[in-house]
Amino acid sequence: MSRANSRQMKLGAFLMAGGHHIGAWRHPDAVAEAGVDIDHFIGLAQMAEAAKLDMIFVEDAAAIRERNVNIASQAARSTGFEPLSLLAALAVNTSHIGLVATASTTYNDPYGLARTFASIDQLSGGRAGWNLVTSASELEAENFVSSGLRPHAQRYERAEEFAAAATAVWDSVDAGAYVVDGNVYVDPGKLHPVDHRGTHFTAAGLLDSxxxxxxxxxxxxxxxxxxxxxxxxxxxxxxxxxxQTLEEGQEYYADLKARMPSFDREPDDLKILPGVSPIVGRTESEARAKYDALQELIPDEVGVALLASYLSVKDLSQYPLEGPLPEMPQTDGIQSRQQLIIDMGRRENLSIRQLARHFAGARGHWQLIGTPAQIADELEERFYAKAADGFNIMGALFPAGLEDFIILVIPELRRRGLFREEYEGRTLRENLGTRIPARGA
Amino acid sequence: MSRANSRQMKLGAFLMAGGHHIGAWRHPDAVAEAGVDIDHFIGLAQMAEAAKLDMIFVEDAAAIRERNVNIASQAARSTGFEPLSLLAALAVNTSHIGLVATASTTYNDPYGLARTFASIDQLSGGRAGWNLVTSASELEAENFVSSGLRPHAQRYERAEEFAAAATAVWDSVDAGAYVVDGNVYVDPGKLHPVDHRGTHFTAAGLLDSxxxxxxxxxxxxxxxxxxxxxxxxxxxxxxxxxxQTLEEGQEYYADLKARMPSFDREPDDLKILPGVSPIVGRTESEARAKYDALQELIPDEVGVALLASYLSVKDLSQYPLEGPLPEMPQTDGIQSRQQLIIDMGRRENLSIRQLARHFAGARGHWQLIGTPAQIADELEERFYAKAADGFNIMGALFPAGLEDFIILVIPELRRRGLFREEYEGRTLRENLGTRIPARGA
Structure with missing residues (x-):
């Protein structure tokens, strides 16, 4: 227990409408139109907070998720709240849990986005988090620019400048700058106007909070x-x-943490949380039955269309379902996810149908099916083997999938000293234990 | 009463941090750091809703409001929530009142902004409103574009295209498109992908809600x-x-409504709500005392700097405080407000100090000081004289200014049949009585 006391898992609840499983909306326990049901999201966030999870996490694309509306519809991920307005609504219905939303550096401006996250931070008392993405979907590109999806390298060059400018906007105001004592409103010595004039952006003012x-x-x-x-x-x-595997996790973990010293950072200032989709049963067969019930809800055409979208290719329907993936050209989409799918197909010798069904379940993430002890064993192994600092929990079906994890697995993790009993603080950063960056860092 | 029954006032509560009066934050009843106090805003929105007001309204600039931080600080308007996240937080704390926020067509993209307002509409059950502005402030421009503030005509050309594209995004999904019955998720016949390829924007997809x-x-x-x-x-x-005057109001009202038929719209489908800052007392002298107490809280340098900002000029401090405004060149800022100030200075022969103090109080809007009956008389006169379809109420100090209006003036308006007893519906559009535009209109 002593080693657990010095390092505990960080856990996120990755929320997604009716569930991460592509067939979740067809399940008898599904919440109808979950994506735009705010009471559903408030319930999930409050449940995660009661269990002392570090954060809720929401993904985003500024577009529907699939060009073929018949399939998009089945994917059931094409309607939802815009994530920052969702976070604001959750901020005033929670008190301790972190609130993390995805936003694009390709389709926003740093001043505008930085001030919106600052606003959510004020609404929540310091619990906001920004999942920075560069947006790899052509459907998003078509909603914004006539020239289509920008190449990977160009998106990352823009993202680097975006992150620097947004950080400078946040750092333009010191703690305690606003005095507001009836005579003095602000201490001008604590304001540091941004002067960012870069290739992609200009930001030359002060944060307005x-x-x-x-x-x-x-x-x-x-x-x-x-x-x-x-x-x-x-x-x-x-x-x-x-x-997918322990080794993949370890390799990524070691690689990323080894890069930090050259940026003057301690490895512990960054927490690596792989996604995991746990299907929990009181017995192994109960868990397996839950999983099978979900897998039966995936029509082949939906699974294959989703796989094509993960691979950033237009269509896979011309290839035999029982055969392997064809050779894939590298695209400007999410390269890491393409590679992960291709690798898994080769490693486990899976057909297109098998790959499609697998990825339709956990969306490219680690799938665990078992009892609370079995699932805790797996998580504990990866945690101690330095493949993870914690996990982003992807319920297959909401609310049941998150509820099962909280009721059945969290107590097991606590018994092992692997997860907190109480929040350490009120802000997300306090609970994560990552240090407040110095101004200008 | 019979004519009142057929047409009643629409009333908005224009919220602003501690109050619209520039000295509000110095007042003994001020709420400290009101701009980032969500409980303060929730309290105001719930108070306005209990009184059956049509909407709350918040302004915006994506920047601090004054270059000189010593004066900006005194202006006390430079910190606040970003309006769309504020609206989302208020949506889940109210049930009937409309939620209107300002957003710029110059520093946003139509798909992104349309989906965020659609999200707030889903969060609130159909109570969102977008106050479209083109953003006239140089301080905003400096946060986004290296080439500075765009000319007035260019901003409006972009705004026209922005409004058309955003409307098309909202209209891309028909009512009832999402069936979600366990077998069918969407009816593709009710989806109408946007195909906007204009001068400024591309939007070629579907709304994601x-x-x-x-x-x-x-x-x-x-x-x-x-x-x-x-x-x-x-x-x-x-x-x-x-x-400022009944005649100005009538002229504007007649002009705007006369333009509607050429766009195939009925005059009643647009409600004109002038801003008004009412200082209400149970007696005239009580009202006057409230006003004087606020006016004493305006240091000359703050009032003059604010006046300069309203006139979109850098500085007025080189002119004598007791003298008239100098001749002003036309700028690329808000031309109507410049003209209103210049006209008022000439009409009432006011010095720079007098103009500054006047505009620091009601920020260029109509100032009323009196008893509930006197204020109701004035509002009623402009309502029947076709200078207004209602009013946007600008409390000088919050919460007191809004509370006074609600407790003292609203009952008087109701006695006269001028304001509703109950909401007509659950959506903002139902309560305003403006028709749902047909798709493509």
Whole structure:
């Protein structure tokens, strides 16, 4: 127990409408139109907070998720709240849990986005986090620019400048700058106007709110390319990642943490949280039955279309379902996810249908099916083996999937000293234990 | 009473941190750091809702409001929530009142902004409104573009295209498109992908949420230039305006409503709400004392700096305080407000100090000081004289200024049949009585 006391898991609840499983909306326990049901989201966030989870996490794309509306519809991920307005609504219905949303550096401006996250930080008392993405979807590009999706390298170059400018905006106001004592409103010595004039952006003013209670909103990233890992090593407090195997997890973990010293950061200032989709049963067969019931809800055409979208290719329907993936050209989409799927197909010798069904369940993430002890064993192994600092829990079906994890697995993790009994603080940064960056860092 | 029954006032509560009066934050009843106190805003919104007001309204600039931080600080308007996240937080704490926020067509993209307002519409059950502005402040421009503030005509050209694209995004999904019955998720015949490829923007997809419960978010505008009035006549449900005199109000009202038929719209589909700052007392002298107490809280340098900012000039401090305004060149700032100030100075022969103190109180809007009956008389006169369809109430100090209006003036308006006893519906559009635009209109 002593080693557990010195290092505990950080846990996020990755929320997604009716569930991460692609067939979740067809399940008898599904919440109808979960994506735009705010009471559903408030219930999930409050449940996660009662269990002392570090954060809720929401993904985003500024577009529907699939060009073929018949399939998009089945994917059931094409309607939802815009994440920052969702976070604001959750902020006033929670008190301790971190609130992390995805936002794009390609379709926003740093001043505008930095002030919105600062606003959510004020609304929540220092619990906001920004999952920085560069947006790899063509459907998003079509909603914004006539020239289509920008190349990977160009998106990351813009993201680097975006992160620097946004950080400078947050750092333009020191703690205690706003005095507001009836005579003095502000201490001008505590204001440091930004003077960012870069290739992509200009930002030359002051943040229009007080400094965040947690210093800066927490920075989350998921980049797995070389450019993505460098950006994360330099700027991220949390990295959300996908790893199918222990070895993949260890390799990624070691690589990313090793990059940090060259950016003058301690490895412990960045928490690596792989995604995991746990299907929990009181017995192994109960867990397996839950999983099978979900897998039966995936029509082949939906699974294959989703797989094509993960691979950033237009269509896979011309290939035999029982055959292997064809050779894939590298695209400008999310390269790490393409590679993960291709690797898994080869490693486990899976057909297109098998790959499609697998990825339709956990969306490219680690799938665990078992009893609370079995699942805790697996998580504990990866935690101590330095493949993870914690996990982003992806319920297959909401609310049941999150509820099962909280009721059945969290107590098991606590018995092992692997997870907190109480929040350490009120801000997300305090609970994560990542240090408030100095101004200008 | 019979004519009142057929037409009643629409009333908004224009919220602003500690109050619209520039000295509000120095007042003994001020709420410290009101701009980032969400409980303060929730209290105001719930108070306005209990009184059955049509909407709360918040302004915006994506920047601090004054270059000189010593004066900005005194202005006490430079810190606050970003308006859309504020609206989202208020949406889940109210049930009937409309929620209107200002957002810029110059520093946003139509798909991104349309989906955020659609999200707030879903969060609130059809109560969102967008106050479209083109952003006239140089301080905002410096946070976004290296080339500085764009000329007035260019901003309006972009705004026209922005409004058309955003409307098309909202109209891309019909009511009832998302079936979600366990077998069918969406009816593809009810989806109408946008195909906007214009000068400034591309938007070529579908809105990622169901159609708004009120058809589309309500469109609010405040433009007073010729270009601004045409945009409003074509697209606005509500126009927020400033009129010092009855005649100014009538002239604006007649002009704007006369422009509507050429856009195939009925005059009653647009509600004109001038701003008014009422200082209410149970007696005239009590009201006057409240006003004087606020006016004493305006240091000359603050009032003059604010006046300069309203006139979009850098500085007025080189002119004698007791003398008249100098001749002003036309700028690329808000032309209507410049003219209103210049006209008032000439009409009432006011010195720079007098103008500064006047505008520091009601920020260019109509100032009323009196008993509930006196204030109701004035509002009633302008309402029946076709200078207004209602008013946007600008409390000088919050919460007291709004509370006084609600407790003292609203009952008087109700006695006269001028204001509702109960909400007509659950959506903002139902309560305003403006028709749901047909798709493509």
């Amino acid at each position: 007080p400094r965040s209670q947690q210093g800066r909103p927490v920075m989350v990233q998921a980049g797995a390319s070389d450019a993505g890992k460098n950006l994360a090593a330099r700027t991220a407090d949390v990295v959300f990642t996908a790893a | 169901p159609r708004s419960q009120q058809g589309r978010p309500v469109m609010v505008q405040a433009g007073a230039s010729d270009a601004g009035k045409n945009l409003a006549a074509r697209t606005a449900d509500v126009v927020f305006t400033a009129a």
